[in-house]
Amino acid sequence: MRVIFMGTPAFSVAALDAIVAAGHEVIAAYSQPPRPAGRGKKPRPSPVAARAGALGIPLYTPESLRDTEALAEFAALNADIAVVVAYGLILPQAVLDAPRLGCLNIHASLLPRWRGAAPIQRAIMAGDAQTGICIMQMEAGLDTGPVLARATFEIAPHHTSGDLHAALAALGGEEIVKVLTHIETLTPQPQPAKGVTYAAKIDKAEAHINWNAPAPVVLRQIHGLSPFPGAWFELLGERIKVLRAELAGGRGAEAAGRRLDDGLTIACATGAIRLTELQRAGRGAMAADDFLRGFPAARL
Numbered sequence: 001m002r003v004i005f006m007g008t009p010a011f012s013v014a015a016l017d018a019i020v021a022a023g024h025e026v027i028a029a030y031s032q033p034p035r036p037a038g039r040g041k042k043p044r045p046s047p048v049a050a051r052a053g054a055l056g057i058p059l060y061t062p063e064s065l066r067d068t069e070a071l072a073e074f075a076a077l078n079a080d081i082a083v084v085v086a087y088g089l090i091l092p093q094a095v096l097d098a099p100r101l102g103c104l105n106i107h108a109s110l111l112p113r114w115r116g117a118a119p120i121q122r123a124i125m126a127g128d129a130q131t132g133i134c135i136m137q138m139e140a141g142l143d144t145g146p147v148l149a150r151a152t153f154e155i156a157p158h159h160t161s162g163d164l165h166a167a168l169a170a171l172g173g174e175e176i177v178k179v180l181t182h183i184e185t186l187t188p189q190p191q192p193a194k195g196v197t198y199a200a201k202i203d204k205a206e207a208h209i210n211w212n213a214p215a216p217v218v219l220r221q222i223h224g225l226s227p228f229p230g231a232w233f234e235l236l237g238e239r240i241k242v243l244r245a246e247l248a249g250g251r252g253a254e255a256a257g258r259r260l261d262d263g264l265t266i267a268c269a270t271g272a273i274r275l276t277e278l279q280r281a282g283r284g285a286m287a288a289d290d291f292l293r294g295f296p297a298a299r300l
Contacts, residue, residue, distance in 0.1 A: 001180060004082040006030040010047040011169045012085035015106055018173030019083065024180060026057050028077050032088050033061040065095050074098055083176055084138060096138055101183055103138040106172040110150060111136065112191040114199040115143035120164045122199040124155060125224035131155055133172045135179045137188045146188030149179050160226040160244060209233045211257035215271030219245055243285050244277035264288045
């Protein structure tokens with residue numbers, strides 16, 4: 001099958017690799033243009049662009065798909081289908097209609113729950129027991145199209161957003177290959193009207209840890225925002241990110257945010273959590289014991 005692949009971040013790469021490994025002809029890859037990155041702020045190609053280059057796939061990086069030239073270029077590829085995974089640009093109707101079998105989207109939630117930009121983070125922060133992957137026939141609305149396939153994934157208390165990104169990226173690759181194999185015999189199922197929620201883009205203001213919340217809520221905030229942007233608290237004038245934690249025994253103190261032991265067990269409004277992996281500014285992630293050696297007299 002002649003496939004156009006459209007994606008940008010690392011999350012999309014597993015699906016691209018799976019489609020190529022399954023023997024489909026990826027005739028083009030679309031990705032967002034290189035963006036400034038790193039200390040030198042030099043333009044850096046996206047993970048999908050880099051992978052497409054390694055695979056020898058022709059790459060297109062238009063700023064928009066709405067101008068006449070870009071639309072004509074896309075249509076001229078004469079694709080059977082387009083697969084879209086976190087591409088980052090709105091696809092106009094002319095693009096959705098161009099491939100013979102339309103455009104499919106790999107979405108990291110169990111639609112209609114968590115339509116929108118940050119489904120993985122929102123699922124963890126809301127305390128969902130399950131998430132998953134949906135393969136959706138794209139239409140003009142935001143993640144509103146009928147679903148061709150879905151696969152579930154259990155969210156454990158220790159899972160971070162980074163953990164789920166990796167697991168769901170692999171699951172998405174598996175599911176899209178199945179769908180492409182059977183695409184002409186599958187019946188798209190309309191999404192139910194009940195249960196629609198929207199996964200708004202993460203605002204960095206949400207990352208400041210609120211110890212005046214119950215311990216399970218604080219834990220979900222930490223794991224939902226790990227590794228990026230990273231939930232944080234301030235210690236001795238320094239902003240510290242918390243990447244992993246766990247629920248701890250004991251009750252919350254009157255002053256939420258107080259350190260309860262020689263380790264990093266912190267009181268919340270109710271209950272407490274133990275911080276297990278942290279990151280100081282400009283440094284790598286470290287275990288709690290290593291972190292404490294850098295702050296021997298720290299009092300939270």
